[in-house]
Amino acid sequence: MEENKHKHLQELLEGFTTVMLITRDGDRDHARPMAVAGTEGPTIIWFVTADDSTMAEEICRNSFAAVTAQSKAKYLALSGHAELVRDRAKLDELWSDAWTVRFPKGKNDPSLYLIRLKVDDAEYWDDEGASGIRYVFEAAKALVMGETPHPEAERHARIVPSRGRPAV
Numbered sequence: 374m375e376e377n378k379h380k381h382l383q384e385l386l387e388g389f390t391t392v393m394l395i396t397r398d399g400d401r402d403h404a405r406p407m408a409v410a411g412t413e414g415p416t417i418i419w420f421v422t423a424d425d426s427t428m429a430e431e432i433c434r435n436s437f438a439a440v441t442a443q444s445k446a447k448y449l450a451l452s453g454h455a456e457l458v459r460d461r462a463k464l465d466e467l468w469s470d471a472w473t474v475r476f477p478k479g480k481n482d483p484s485l486y487l488i489r490l491k492v493d494d495a496e497y498w499d500d501e502g503a504s505g506i507r508y509v510f511e512a513a514k515a516l517v518m519g520e521t522p523h524p525e526a527e528r529h530a531r532i533v534p535s536r537g538r539p540a541v
Contacts, residue, residue, distance in 0.1 A: 396431040
């Protein structure tokens, strides 16, 4: 069952091209939309930034980061630790020419860093497809009965750390 949750999380994550990346600035959370450069299973998310960005400074001071994403019927909330990575081979592998708008010097710009987010905690809600239809039916039934609907396992899951190791 856990393997299915991990696989479903990975599929959901791969469906998003843009997410909200949240870093910490002192006692304030700072969120901004970011293009997803790539993923490695449900455990690693890659982004691109410049070394003089506010985000890079925040990651250097505090590695905690979170990601949220939503579409019409799918939602993700992930958290973990980010690090700045200078890896030209990985940047070449992940690079999208669409990013030239943000980084006019292209992938050879010496100021570019990759951000590698290692996910330690993940939660998703998927109201699409058959499980979403079943949930709507169950919610309507619960409303008529004066009860609270309970999400099905395939619709919602939280994957948390166990014994200090990343959960996903």
